[in-house]
Amino acid sequence: MAAIIELQRISKHYSKTIIGVDDVSLDVEDGEFVTLLGPSGCGKSTLLRMIGGFEAPTHGMIRLAGQDVTHVPPYRRDVNMVFQDYALFPHMTVGENIAYGLKIQGRSRAQARDMAVDALALVGLPDKIDQKPAQLSGGQRQRVALARAIVRRPKVLLLDEPLSALDARLRDQMRIEMKHLHEKVGITFIMVTHDQEEALTMSDRVVVMEKGRVAQDGRPQDLYDQPASPYVANFIGTTNFVAGSLTGRSPAGTRIASAAGDFTATADLALPQGAEVTLGFRPEKVRLLAEGETAANVVPGRIAEVIYYGLGLRTTVELAGGTQVHVDCLLPDSLARSAVPQPGAPVRLGIEPHNVFVFAGRVAA
Amino acid sequence: MSHKPSSSFVADTALTTFVCLLMAFLYVPIWVLIAFSFSSSRSLTWPIPGFTLDWYRKLFANADLLTAVGNSFYVATFASLLALAVGIPAAMALHRFNFWGKTLFRRLILLPITLPGIVTGISMLNMFRLFGFNPSLETVIIGHATALIGVVVTQVFARLQRLPKSLEEASSDLGAPPLHTFLHITLPNIRSAVFGAGLLSFVLSFDEIPVTFFLTGRDNTLPMYIYSTMRRGVTPEINAVGTLIVLASLILIIVSVLLSRDRSPR
Ligand SMILES: Nc1ncnc2c1ncn2[C@@H]1O[C@H](COP(=O)(O)OP(=O)(O)O)[C@@H](O)[C@H]1O
Ligand SMILES: [Mg+2]
Numbered sequence: 149m150a151a152i153i154e155l156q157r158i159s160k161h162y163s164k165t166i167i168g169v170d171d172v173s174l175d176v177e178d179g180e181f182v183t184l185l186g187p188s189g190c191g192k193s194t195l196l197r198m199i200g201g202f203e204a205p206t207h208g209m210i211r212l213a214g215q216d217v218t219h220v221p222p223y224r225r226d227v228n229m230v231f232q233d234y235a236l237f238p239h240m241t242v243g244e245n246i247a248y249g250l251k252i253q254g255r256s257r258a259q260a261r262d263m264a265v266d267a268l269a270l271v272g273l274p275d276k277i278d279q280k281p282a283q284l285s286g287g288q289r290q291r292v293a294l295a296r297a298i299v300r301r302p303k304v305l306l307l308d309e310p311l312s313a314l315d316a317r318l319r320d321q322m323r324i325e326m327k328h329l330h331e332k333v334g335i336t337f338i339m340v341t342h343d344q345e346e347a348l349t350m351s352d353r354v355v356v357m358e359k360g361r362v363a364q365d366g367r368p369q370d371l372y373d374q375p376a377s378p379y380v381a382n383f384i385g386t387t388n389f390v391a392g393s394l395t396g397r398s399p400a401g402t403r404i405a406s407a408a409g410d411f412t413a414t415a416d417l418a419l420p421q422g423a424e425v426t427l428g429f430r431p432e433k434v435r436l437l438a439e440g441e442t443a444a445n446v447v448p449g450r451i452a453e454v455i456y457y458g459l460g461l462r463t464t465v466e467l468a469g470g471t472q473v474h475v476d477c478l479l480p481d482s483l484a485r486s487a488v489p490q491p492g493a494p495v496r497l498g499i500e501p502h503n504v505f506v507f508a509g510r511v512a513a
Numbered sequence: 514m515s516h517k518p519s520s521s522f523v524a525d526t527a528l529t530t531f532v533c534l535l536m537a538f539l540y541v542p543i544w545v546l547i548a549f550s551f552s553s554s555r556s557l558t559w560p561i562p563g564f565t566l567d568w569y570r571k572l573f574a575n576a577d578l579l580t581a582v583g584n585s586f587y588v589a590t591f592a593s594l595l596a597l598a599v600g601i602p603a604a605m606a607l608h609r610f611n612f613w614g615k616t617l618f619r620r621l622i623l624l625p626i627t628l629p630g631i632v633t634g635i636s637m638l639n640m641f642r643l644f645g646f647n648p649s650l651e652t653v654i655i656g657h658a659t660a661l662i663g664v665v666v667t668q669v670f671a672r673l674q675r676l677p678k679s680l681e682e683a684s685s686d687l688g689a690p691p692l693h694t695f696l697h698i699t700l701p702n703i704r705s706a707v708f709g710a711g712l713l714s715f716v717l718s719f720d721e722i723p724v725t726f727f728l729t730g731r732d733n734t735l736p737m738y739i740y741s742t743m744r745r746g747v748t749p750e751i752n753a754v755g756t757l758i759v760l761a762s763l764i765l766i767i768v769s770v771l772l773s774r775d776r777s778p779r
Contacts, residue, residue: 200686201685202682202685202686221685222682222685222686223685223686223687223688223689223690224688227686228686228687229682229683229686231679231682231683232679233677233679235677235679235680235682235683236683237680237683237684237698238702239701239702248684248687248689248697249687249688249689252687252688252689252693253688296683296687297686300687300688
């Protein structure tokens with residue numbers, strides 16, 4: 149497989165102080181489903197719009213299928229976009245919207261209509277071809293926008309927060325449908341979202357962005373298991389952080405001391421002894437140890453709060469030194485009352501070394 | 514408050530009275546005009562002594578007046594078209610591009626609207642003389658258009674600002690070069706503003722006197738003709754012309770409302 153999109157050190161500086169995208173390099177494989185993930189204002193849309201040709205980068209080069217397209221206008225790029233507001237032409241019917249790009253390609257009216265019918269069937273809207281966009285629901289408009297963008301079979305489909313305008317239930321359904329659509333049409337998808345769940349469930353690869361830069365780029369599972377920074381650790385899922393310092397190395401891993409106790413972590417960082425580090429572990433990777441149970445890392449604490457959320461319990465535990473951490477556990481089948489932790493009770497937390505992240509430096513808790 | 518019912522009754526009555534008076538002030542003169550145009554007496558007396566269509570018959574036999582009407586249509590039509598032809602691209606440029614001196618450009622385009630017609634008239638007359646053009650209906654057209662461009666730019670620009678930027682981007686994304694996008698996406702979506710601006714321009718040009726006065730040669734437009742005959746007092750014939758203009762305006766208004774209704778409700 150070859151890279152269909154190559155971004156080489158792309159930057160977009162709107163002005164000296166407003167930096168949209170800052171030195172991003174990225175290759176996207178043909179047929180991949182890549183998601184640009186990050187909070188609002190981190191430059192996701194700007195990056196996507198540069199791939200579409202709506203913004204010109206101030207530095208760097210964009211290649212599409214090996215060709216330099218950095219300064220090629222959108223109407224000569226073999227790339228199509230699903231806009232956040234869908235951008236359906238209000239004065240045209242659904243069929244005319246979809247046929248618009250086909251007629252420009254020089255296809256006959258009849259052929260364009262046939263292709264529009266097929267595209268509508270593909271997105272599950274076969275009977276709306278003669279309606280106006282204003283007559284459709286939000287979800288239906290979204291499907292029309294998808295159909296209009298894929299009907300030309302572009303090399304790459306760009307999607308800017310395509311699901312953000314839909315209600316929660318429909319969004320869940322469209323996630324699955326869009327993933328299936330991607331598999332069916334085999335076009336490269338590049339999607340932008342601020343919703344980590346959306347990114348994790350839909351894409352082959354997630355590019356986490358922070359302030360115009362790439363914070364980490366990898367498969368959803370890798371980002372989850374090996375976040376490169378506290379930022380990523382907390383953006384993808386949630387992570388408890390504990391400040392510590394590196395005390396040494398043992399065969400079992402890196403030794404770290406903290407106010408809450410000593411930890412061993414499998415992860416190894418090239419840091420000198422005594423370096424300030426931040427420990428991280430996920431609430432769902434911590435066990436509340438029962439009497440007599442033990443683990444590689446055992447941390448004592450006191451229960452501050454227990455919240456029941458249906459599927460399980462989220463327990464807040466205060467560690468020595470005052471840091472509060474969350475522990476998630478699923479509820480057993482039949483819950484013995486006595487097994488539910490009570491606020492104020494002392495507990496021991498068990499954490500396996502491979503579940504402890506170690507990051508250089510300290511983060512503001 | 515215990516007075517509320519009665520005080521709101523007073524307020525309602527006052528408001529109703531005010532609206533009635535306002536309507537009377539606006540429309541009674543027009544009804545009087547229409548009534549007099551059918552009066553069998555040459556003197557303006559109320560109630561009219563009898564009904565006649567004589568003034569309309571005379572009017573259609575008056576060659577000078579018919580020529581003036583034709584001239585007015587000619588001037589108003591081409592002045593509006595010229596204003597649209599220049600104003601729409603200017604509004605697009607204002608909307609699309611950020612350029613140095615943009616604000617100044619906007620102000621300058623709008624200035625001729627606020628400039629008194631006499632100033633526009635005299636200055637354009639000077640200019641045409643300078644370039645050796647003789648005053649004619651064509652110079653009137655150019656004179657009118659300069660002021661009307663501002664009307665067109667204002668209306669079209671305001672409509673463009675309400676048009677989502679993503680529509681034009683989507684068109685470009687689907688392979689349409691800029692001109693294709695303008696003709697197939699932008700223009701249909703600003704249609705109502707274009708019609709509105711065109712009609713308003715037409716009407717403004719149709720009854721314009723000061724600029725026309727300076728820039729016309731031997732040819733008269735309708736308002737100029739009416740004005741010149743007025744020296745002999747308001748004749749029933751003039752009332753008949755006025756009535757026809759009211760009728761034409763009414764038709765224009767209905768047509769413009771029908772045409773400019775956006776097909777898709779937003
Ligand atoms: N046209 C523009 N002019 C100036 N600044 C812009 C423009 N578009 C975006 N920005 C700025 O660039 C940054 C990134 O914006 P954007 O790419 O829209 O972020 P995201 O899509 O991740 O929310 C933001 O700080 C935003 O204010
Ligand atoms: Mg965005």
